[in-house]
Amino acid sequence: MKTVEMPKMGDTMEEGKILRWLKKEGDTVKKGESLAEVETDKVNIEIEAFSSGVLRKILVPEGESAPIGAEIALIGSADEPLPASAGAADAVVPARAASATTTAANRASSTSAPARSAVATQPAPPASTNGQGRIFISPIARRLAEAHQLDYAQIRGTGPNGRIIKMDIEAALAQQITAPAAPAPVPMPTAPASAAPATMESEEVIEIPLTSMRRTIAKRLSQSMQMAPHFYVTSVIDTGKLALLRQQINEYAANEPEPIKVSFNDLIIKAVARALVRMPQVNVSFAEDRIIQKKQVNVGMAVALETGLIVPVIKHADQRSVLDIAREARRLAEAARTGKLKPDDLSGGTFTVSNLGMFDVESFTAVINPPESAILAVGSITPTPVVEGGQVVVRDRMKVTLSSDHRALDGAIAARFLQEVKHQLEEPFGLLL
Numbered sequence: 001m002k003t004v005e006m007p008k009m010g011d012t013m014e015e016g017k018i019l020r021w022l023k024k025e026g027d028t029v030k031k032g033e034s035l036a037e038v039e040t041d042k043v044n045i046e047i048e049a050f051s052s053g054v055l056r057k058i059l060v061p062e063g064e065s066a067p068i069g070a071e072i073a074l075i076g077s078a079d080e081p082l083p084a085s086a087g088a089a090d091a092v093v094p095a096r097a098a099s100a101t102t103t104a105a106n107r108a109s110s111t112s113a114p115a116r117s118a119v120a121t122q123p124a125p126p127a128s129t130n131g132q133g134r135i136f137i138s139p140i141a142r143r144l145a146e147a148h149q150l151d152y153a154q155i156r157g158t159g160p161n162g163r164i165i166k167m168d169i170e171a172a173l174a175q176q177i178t179a180p181a182a183p184a185p186v187p188m189p190t191a192p193a194s195a196a197p198a199t200m201e202s203e204e205v206i207e208i209p210l211t212s213m214r215r216t217i218a219k220r221l222s223q224s225m226q227m228a229p230h231f232y233v234t235s236v237i238d239t240g241k242l243a244l245l246r247q248q249i250n251e252y253a254a255n256e257p258e259p260i261k262v263s264f265n266d267l268i269i270k271a272v273a274r275a276l277v278r279m280p281q282v283n284v285s286f287a288e289d290r291i292i293q294k295k296q297v298n299v300g301m302a303v304a305l306e307t308g309l310i311v312p313v314i315k316h317a318d319q320r321s322v323l324d325i326a327r328e329a330r331r332l333a334e335a336a337r338t339g340k341l342k343p344d345d346l347s348g349g350t351f352t353v354s355n356l357g358m359f360d361v362e363s364f365t366a367v368i369n370p371p372e373s374a375i376l377a378v379g380s381i382t383p384t385p386v387v388e389g390g391q392v393v394v395r396d397r398m399k400v401t402l403s404s405d406h407r408a409l410d411g412a413i414a415a416r417f418l419q420e421v422k423h424q425l426e427e428p429f430g431l432l433l
Contacts, residue, residue, distance in 0.1 A: 001056065001074050001076040001080055001082070001083060002050075002053070002074070002075050002076060003071045003073070003074055003075075004035065004047075004050070004071070004073040004074070004075060005069050005070065005071055005072065006038070006060075006066045006067065006068050006069060006070045006072050007047055007068070008068045008069075009038075009040050009045055009343040013040050013041050013068060014041075014067060014068060014138050014139065014140055015066060015067045015068065015138075015140065015166065016038040016039065016040050016065065016066060016068070017038065017039040017064070017065040017212065018036055018037075018038060018060050018061065018062050018064055018065075018066070018072065019036075019037040019038065019039050019044060019062065019063075020036065020037050020062050021035070021036045021058060021061075021062060022034050022035055022036055022037065022046065023035055023036075023055045024055070025055055025056065025057060025058055026054065026055065026056075027054070027055050028053075028054055028055075029049045029052060029053060029054065029055050029075055030049065030052050031049055031050065031051055032048050032049065033048060033049050034047070034048055034049075035047055035048065035049050035055070035073065036072070036073075037339075039211070039212050039213075040212060040343075041212045041213065041215065041216040043213070043310065043336075043339065043341045043343075043346060044339040045339075045341065045342065045343070049075065051075055052075075053075040053076050053077060054075065054076060054077060054078045055073060055074075055075055056074045056075065056080070056082055057073060057074040057082055058072075058073050059071050059072050059073055059074065060072040060073070065166070067138070067165055067166075135152065135153055135164065136157060136162060136163040136164065137152055137157070137163065137164035137165075138163065138164065138165050138166065140165075140166050141164050141165050141166045141168065141169045144166060144169045144170070144173075145169050145172075148169075148173055150169065150172060150173065152164055152168075152169065152172075155168050155169070155172055156168070211308070213307050213308045213310070214307065214308050217308050217309060220369075220370060221367045223370065224367050224368050224369070224370050225367060227370075228286070228368050228370065228373075228405040228406075228407065229405065229406040229407060230365075230367070230368060230403050230404070230405065230406070231403075231404055231406050231414070232365050232402065232403055232404075233401065233402045233404070233411070233414045233415050233418050234363065234399060234400070234402075235399070235400055235401075235402075235418045235419070235421075235422050236384075236397050236398070236399050237397065237398045237399075237400060237421075237425050237426060238396070238397055238426050239264070239381050239396045239397065239398050239425065239426075240395060240396055241426060241427065241428055241429075242264065242267060242425050242426070242428045243264075243381075243396060245267070245428045245429065245431070245432075246262055246263075246264065246267060249262045249322060249323070250262055253323055253326075256323070258327070260323055260326050260327055260330070261326070262322055262323065262326045263329075264355075264357070264381070265301065265329070265353065265355045265357075265378070266322060266325050266326040266329055267322065267425070267428065267431060268353060268376075268378060268421075268425065269299050269301060269314060269317055269325055269329070269353055270317065270322050270325055270424075270431045271421055271424035271425050271428070271431060272299055272317075272351060272353055272376060272421060273297050273299055273317035273318040273320075274318060274420075274424050274430070274431065275417055275420040275421045275424055276297045276299075276318065276350070276351060277297060277318045278420055279413070279416065279417050279420060280293055280294075281293070281409070281413055282351070282373070282374055282409060282413065282414075282417045283297060283350050283351060284373050284408050285350075285371040285372060285373060285408070286371075286373060286405055286407045286408040287371075291408055294350040296315070296316060296348070296350065297316065297317055297318040297319075297350060297351070298313050298314065298315050298316065298317065298348045298349050298350045298351075299313070299314050299317040299349070299350070299351050299352070299353060300312065300313045300314075300349035300351065300352040300353070300369065300372075301313075301314065301329060301332070301333075301352070301353055301355075302352060302353070302354040302355070302366075303332070303333055303336045303337075305336060305337065310336050310341070310346070311349060311352055311369055312332035312333070312335070312336055312341060312345045312346055313332075313347065313348055313349040314328050314329060314332070315348060321432075322431060322432065332345055349369065349372060350372060351372055351375070351376075352366075352368075352369045352372060352375040352376070353375070353376050353378065354375060354376070354377050354378065355377075355378040356377070356378070356379065356380075357378055357379055357380035357381060357398070358380070359380075360380050361379050361380055362379050362380060362382065362399060363377070363379040363399040363401060364377050364379065364401065365377055365401050366403050368403055368404075368405055373404065373405040373407075373408040373409055374402055374403060374404045374405065374409060374417075375402075375403050376400055376401070376402055376403075376421070377400065377401045377403065378398065378400050379398060379399040379400065379401075380398070381396050381397070382396070382397065382398075383395070383396055383397075384397040400418070400421070400422075402414055402417065
């Protein structure tokens with residue numbers, strides 16, 4: 001019998017949620033065939049079977065989450081007996097939570113003293129530490145405990161090496177419900193029946209649970225603003241020659257075996273990639289005691305989805321032609337919108353371009369996507385009156401703003417980089433060389 005484990009699909013992933021099983025128990029499974037759709041902290045993705053056989057047992061049902069490395073299913077031959085542990089429970093996560101809840105209820109009933117929390121009814125063995133007082137607890141579990149003001153130091157973890165995981169916190173919270181309730185407070189005098197509540201309208205709200213993606217966006221961008229001292233440099237770029245070049249490229253590309261339409265954003269990505277090659281000191285990450293300069297130029301492009309913002313990455317953008325960048329950008333954008341992105345499509349970015357020009361946004365400032373050190377915010381192209389040779393003429397111009405991490409980049413470097421991007425876009429013929 002071979003186990004199917006929750007795979008790690010990203011550096012920040014700690015657990016995955018089974019959205020739906022694509023196979024049911026008893027179905028024949030081939031190696032490489034999709035088994036289930038999993039929600040991670042970045043993207044929904046289909047996981048594949050690493051062996052062939054029959055899907056004998058689903059251990060984590062749809063809608064439940066499991067940590068990385070947890071067993072989620074069993075694959076074997078049709079007549080192979082199931083392990084005793086697999087037959088005892090329908091799911092790993094509910095089984096652990098139910099067991100912990102039952103134990104908590106038994107402890108609560110064995111004492112007559114009222115308790116405010118699960119850990120107060122029966123002191124639990126101390127959580128696993130590294131010998132220096134540090135408690136091993138996953139970030140998700142820590143946030144959940146802090147949100148409910150739960151003392152997780154008294155909880156025994158069931159994760160690897162005694163690590164406290166989300167399920168342990170949920171079990172402790174369930175124990176609070178089973179513990180004796182505190183005496184009800186004396187009700188306050190109520191207002192006369194004729195007096196209508198003044199706050200009724202404000203209480204009519206819709207609570208929308210956070211998806212894994214939205215939680216990750218909130219966490220990472222909050223950390224970015226708190227940890228990285230942002231500063232901003234803005235420039236205005238004349239796009240007259242860029243528009244002409246784009247038109248010529250699209251006329252040529254229309255006759256290609258695989259026709260493709262090049263956007264302004266494709267040209268901006270190419271210009272940014274060339275600028276990063278010329279100024280590698282911008283293609284860096286800050287790492288406390290050192291600066292890490294990246295050899296590859298991988299440009300991320302921000303894509304807005306209904307569920308949040310995602311940044312697929314165009315790898316080796318400096319080595320790709322404009323048409324190749326356009327094709328890869330279309331592939332990534334379509335995969336993002338249909339939930340078909342792979343972990344590799346989201347990893348390795350060294351710089352990000354965020355373009356809101358299509359929404360008629362003149363200019364904006366973007367939050368740096370860690371661990372990168374800069375992001376370029378691109379506004380819309382608008383006809384603008386300018387003075388040339390003493391005469392007022394109208395030119396198509398575009399505002400771009402570079403957000404930089406001051407720990408890694410200084411103002412002069414950011415300004416020079418923006419000048420290089422401006423030069424590439426105002427004299428765009430070089431993008432074809």
